[in-house]
Amino acid sequence: xMNSLSFDLPREESVVSVKSTNGRGFTPEELAEDCxxxxxxxxxxxxxxxxDQARAFERHIEKTVAYYMRQAIQSDRTTVYNALxxxxxxxxxxxxxxx
Amino acid sequence: xAFSGNFMCTSFKKELLSATHNFSTSGGDxxxxxxxxxxxxxxxxxxxxxFGNSNNEVATSGTYTTGGPAGSTSTxxxxxxxxxPSSSGTTAFTDFADKxxxxxxxxxxxxxxxxxxxxxxxxxxxxxxxxxxxxxxSSTSGDFKIVMPSPDASNALIRIA
Numbered sequence: 001x002m003n004s005l006s007f008d009l010p011r012e013e014s015v016v017s018v019k020s021t022n023g024r025g026f027t028p029e030e031l032a033e034d035c036x037x038x039x040x041x042x043x044x045x046x047x048x049x050x051x052d053q054a055r056a057f058e059r060h061i062e063k064t065v066a067y068y069m070r071q072a073i074q075s076d077r078t079t080v081y082n083a084l085x086x087x088x089x090x091x092x093x094x095x096x097x098x099x
Numbered sequence: 100x101a102f103s104g105n106f107m108c109t110s111f112k113k114e115l116l117s118a119t120h121n122f123s124t125s126g127g128d129x130x131x132x133x134x135x136x137x138x139x140x141x142x143x144x145x146x147x148x149x150f151g152n153s154n155n156e157v158a159t160s161g162t163y164t165t166g167g168p169a170g171s172t173s174t175x176x177x178x179x180x181x182x183x184p185s186s187s188g189t190t191a192f193t194d195f196a197d198k199x200x201x202x203x204x205x206x207x208x209x210x211x212x213x214x215x216x217x218x219x220x221x222x223x224x225x226x227x228x229x230x231x232x233x234x235x236x237s238s239t240s241g242d243f244k245i246v247m248p249s250p251d252a253s254n255a256l257i258r259i260a
Binding site for chain 2: 005006007008009010011012014015016017018019020021022023024025026034037038041
């Protein structure tokens with residue numbers, strides 16, 4: 001019997017997806033959705049009990065990730081605010097703080 | 100002339116057998132992505148990424164740079180997913196992290212992933228994959244993000260089963 005390797009891409013179905021924004025960056029919620037997709041995946045054909053439990057866990061993780069992303073943004077703005085104050089740009093610092 | 104689906108380049112398969120590509124997270128080759136309009140036409144016979152607007156590559160915008168910028172820190176470089184390559188059961192696989200071009204005005208129909216340091220060389224453009232986005236995707240003064248599949252034996256971009 002001959003051994004064989006297989007590693008072609010599916011020709012027609014999407015392999016990657018593209019997400020884009022206009023005039024803004026991604027929100028924490030949008031990024032959290034992609035993040036969770038990397039952490040948890042469950043097949044549509046999985047046993048219903050397992051699938052539903054995995055999806056519920058997925059939604060919980062997504063909210064948690066989004067929450068901490070928002071915290072990170074706020075924390076980084078504090079750092080930027082103080083850096084701008086130290087550099088003598090109080091008006092710019094205030095602009096950043098109010099974002 | 101248009102994108103007609105996803106392809107793993109035949110030249111890439113051949114080059115795998117001559118140890119031209121190294122996907123290791125640490126010390127591996129540099130893989131980059133180039134974006135194209137639907138005027139481009141690629142298939143499994145594509146061997147190297149062509150660059151520039153005359154080859155239907157999208158123009159420089161935001162953090163996307165046309166022309167195959169050199170170096171592993173180029174803004175077009177891809178970051179391997181952690182602990183790649185990996186295996187599960189009898190399937191070996193490797194994948195990349197999502198790639199985002201920021202502050203960019205881009206309209207692209209597809210992309211080529213290529214090895215810019217193949218065989219320990221530099222500024223090469225040895226094609227690995229042709230990716231068809233399915234339709235034109237656009238960003239305007241925003242983020243253009245290519246979401247890679249999950250790095251596992253069922254979904255990863257490159258799987259050998």
